[in-house]
Amino acid sequence: MGEVKTIVGAASGESFFTTKFESLLAWARKYSLFQYPFATACCGMEFFSVAGPRYDIARFGAEAPRFSPRQSDVLWVVGTISQRQGPALKRIYEQMAEPKWVVSFGTCASCGGFYDNYTTIPGVDKIVPVDVYIPGCPPRPEAVLDGLMLLMEKIQNGNREPVTVLPKVVPEQAQLRGKRALPVTRGDKEGA
Amino acid sequence: MEPADEILEEEDAALEIPADPMRLNMGPSHPAMHGTIRMVLDLDGETVMNVDVQPGYLHRGFEKSCERGTWSQVFPYVDRLNYVSPMLNNVGFALAVEKLLDVKVPDRGQYYRVILGELARICDHFTCNGASAMELGAFTPFLWLLKVRDWIWDILEKETGARMTHSFGRIGGMAAPPTEGFKDDVRAIMPEVRKVVGEAEALLLKNRIFLDRMEGVGKLSKERALALGVTGPVLRSTGVAYDVRKDHPYLVYDRFDFDVPVGTDGDNWDRFMVRTEEIRQSLRIIEQALEQMPDEGPVSIDDPRIMLPEKREVYSTIEATIAHFKLVMEGLKAPKGAVYSFTEGGNGELGFYIVSDGSGTPYRVRVRPPCWFNLQAAREMIMGDMIADIIPTFGSVNMIGGECDR
Amino acid sequence: MSAKAVKKLQSVLGDAILETTNFRGDEEVRVALKDWVRIAEVLRDDPDLAMDHFTDLTAVDWPEREMEGQPRFDVLFAVRSLSKRHRIRVKVYVKDGEEVPTLCGVWAGANWAEREVFDMFGIRFAGHRDLRRILLYEEFEGYPLRKDYPIDRVQPLVEYRDVDDTLKLPPFGIEEGQPFARVDWEERLAGRDEQVSPSIGLQQGQRRALSDSEIAETQFTKKAEETAAE
Numbered sequence: 001m002g003e004v005k006t007i008v009g010a011a012s013g014e015s016f017f018t019t020k021f022e023s024l025l026a027w028a029r030k031y032s033l034f035q036y037p038f039a040t041a042c043c044g045m046e047f048f049s050v051a052g053p054r055y056d057i058a059r060f061g062a063e064a065p066r067f068s069p070r071q072s073d074v075l076w077v078v079g080t081i082s083q084r085q086g087p088a089l090k091r092i093y094e095q096m097a098e099p100k101w102v103v104s105f106g107t108c109a110s111c112g113g114f115y116d117n118y119t120t121i122p123g124v125d126k127i128v129p130v131d132v133y134i135p136g137c138p139p140r141p142e143a144v145l146d147g148l149m150l151l152m153e154k155i156q157n158g159n160r161e162p163v164t165v166l167p168k169v170v171p172e173q174a175q176l177r178g179k180r181a182l183p184v185t186r187g188d189k190e191g192a
Numbered sequence: 193m194e195p196a197d198e199i200l201e202e203e204d205a206a207l208e209i210p211a212d213p214m215r216l217n218m219g220p221s222h223p224a225m226h227g228t229i230r231m232v233l234d235l236d237g238e239t240v241m242n243v244d245v246q247p248g249y250l251h252r253g254f255e256k257s258c259e260r261g262t263w264s265q266v267f268p269y270v271d272r273l274n275y276v277s278p279m280l281n282n283v284g285f286a287l288a289v290e291k292l293l294d295v296k297v298p299d300r301g302q303y304y305r306v307i308l309g310e311l312a313r314i315c316d317h318f319t320c321n322g323a324s325a326m327e328l329g330a331f332t333p334f335l336w337l338l339k340v341r342d343w344i345w346d347i348l349e350k351e352t353g354a355r356m357t358h359s360f361g362r363i364g365g366m367a368a369p370p371t372e373g374f375k376d377d378v379r380a381i382m383p384e385v386r387k388v389v390g391e392a393e394a395l396l397l398k399n400r401i402f403l404d405r406m407e408g409v410g411k412l413s414k415e416r417a418l419a420l421g422v423t424g425p426v427l428r429s430t431g432v433a434y435d436v437r438k439d440h441p442y443l444v445y446d447r448f449d450f451d452v453p454v455g456t457d458g459d460n461w462d463r464f465m466v467r468t469e470e471i472r473q474s475l476r477i478i479e480q481a482l483e484q485m486p487d488e489g490p491v492s493i494d495d496p497r498i499m500l501p502e503k504r505e506v507y508s509t510i511e512a513t514i515a516h517f518k519l520v521m522e523g524l525k526a527p528k529g530a531v532y533s534f535t536e537g538g539n540g541e542l543g544f545y546i547v548s549d550g551s552g553t554p555y556r557v558r559v560r561p562p563c564w565f566n567l568q569a570a571r572e573m574i575m576g577d578m579i580a581d582i583i584p585t586f587g588s589v590n591m592i593g594g595e596c597d598r
Numbered sequence: 599m600s601a602k603a604v605k606k607l608q609s610v611l612g613d614a615i616l617e618t619t620n621f622r623g624d625e626e627v628r629v630a631l632k633d634w635v636r637i638a639e640v641l642r643d644d645p646d647l648a649m650d651h652f653t654d655l656t657a658v659d660w661p662e663r664e665m666e667g668q669p670r671f672d673v674l675f676a677v678r679s680l681s682k683r684h685r686i687r688v689k690v691y692v693k694d695g696e697e698v699p700t701l702c703g704v705w706a707g708a709n710w711a712e713r714e715v716f717d718m719f720g721i722r723f724a725g726h727r728d729l730r731r732i733l734l735y736e737e738f739e740g741y742p743l744r745k746d747y748p749i750d751r752v753q754p755l756v757e758y759r760d761v762d763d764t765l766k767l768p769p770f771g772i773e774e775g776q777p778f779a780r781v782d783w784e785e786r787l788a789g790r791d792e793q794v795s796p797s798i799g800l801q802q803g804q805r806r807a808l809s810d811s812e813i814a815e816t817q818f819t820k821k822a823e824e825t826a827a828e
Contacts, residue, residue: 248733248734256743259749416706418680420705421652421653421707439683440683529621529622530658531622545654545656556658560653568710
């Protein structure tokens, strides 16, 4: 939350805190994001993974997909948007109730990717305003979670400037193909 | 039967209120339409009287884009055709160009391609079955199967460097030889994968809701399936044992002992079970391939006109630098002509009809997408069923937008 | 693919086959346009051929061939036999604007494939019941897989927002990336003949995006026309 001031009552010893109403509202909003996954293409597979057991987007209070734009706060544009799809995307965005945010998931949604041809919209920002860009073809789930954190930060600050998920410093071991141990132990630890 | 229904039947439709057919739009952004597609339905009550299936919402100009790069630059596009099993597309396209060039990859490379391809096929079938179950409300099996997909993706990532869009195939081999612990890694997950297949079956196969919605729904006859050009699990579910790996063996598939599962009715249930059984058969193939695969030897052909030289040599010798420059800038020169090469993709016969005019650029790359023809048959599967039956039927056809619309 | 099938076909329909080729084991026969459906029926019904499994139907564009006075397009279909396990490809030369008889009556699978060829190349199929665009939208002008359609000519359905593109990297921004190994068809066809094909006039000029009010207007007039027709 924004400005928080904790006050301990002198007489009773009970404590309470004060903050601005907007901050409290934003704090509540950012932890209960209802999303509309506008999944069209390859990135949808990674979106599955983010929602899946290993990466588990539910940890951030953003697991509930709502397939009605009227009920959702965040529009995830996941995948390539073709010219033919454009009107549908615009209409869905317009149907969403305020406040609403748009996340552009993957390179195709952000700038058209290597489909710079007659049928692809070079970035959904040509049609709807975008809050967070997540580059990658498709982005790794870690990058998606980074993007979600950025969005939460934006909601808290009330900031509508577009932001982009930036690459992290690559650890040395990740660059060695095949020399790296598999990231997560399997079977015995997760799900079972 | 409820007493009220009996009366209605006896006194015929006199009691029924006549209703105009209703026109309903489904899609292009519909929760159950994984991928993106639009259906215009004519409904009588809840029965589908007519349907116009409209693909094309993910048309990305694949074929046009291929016509302006070199042959090798097609690989990233090919990855994104069937994005659930990119490795199979990689291998399919590499085989097509190799057929045009008339070259053959060394044994080790062939086994490597088989193993990676079969891993991709397992992912493909797991995703399809999991998504079908999820759309019917069974969320647990979906998460269960996604778990396995992440294990397999770990291996593929370790081998290729990318989780799903690998671009790992090369004309004349693979981008790199198998890593050191490759065989052990694959062997380690095999029993686990097999266990999860059993667990998913235990979760679903005795579930009344699941059975009711899969059995006898979305039927397709054998003759219609053949005339419509249906291939893959959808064709096999109708009772036709056509598998490219068996009927026209490519790579080293003739050296393995595996079965082709077939269904009887061509309904959703058969399609689900064919895919489940194919996962087991893929595991069998992988086991045998791991046994037979040599530990030493090249995975790619040794021809500087086709394969890029090693990076170390590019930086140290002038010959390799020139070869590298020529291959990257001009592309390899394929002889003039046209070939059709086909492999078994995740959804059926994945064919590439490629035309070369003798330059370094493909003149035409036509992909025969299995989904395109499978989806064409979806109209006949859906018609006459209830509107709710569209969801499991469409799920088991497994339309992949990238491949279908290209 | 099988050479036996081609021999059999030659014995049945020797007069119709103009040319046979075998490249890398792929059997291909070329026929005249008038024999297109006849050969398909023989392939399907002859017990020795029994090509019951439809595989593919597609086309290839050769604009430079047209300049030499030859027909512009190749249209070809591929079929296989389930029981005999052989395959064959049948090709026909088609002039621009010429209609190809439909194969929907022989193999139902030709339906969408023919629609796609129409959508991408503008080749019409005579007798096809439902020849609409399938991958692209009705408003699209021109046929993208023709070599003279520039790859980057977009025809947006929604008006673009005004966004600053200068920050984007090539090839999405100002400069088109490396030109190596890329075929510039406009340049390749330039100066050889003014009129490449009768339909190119349709493809010239960038179509501007419709604004929202215009879209609403056209929809409104369409509706009014429909009601007037009723």
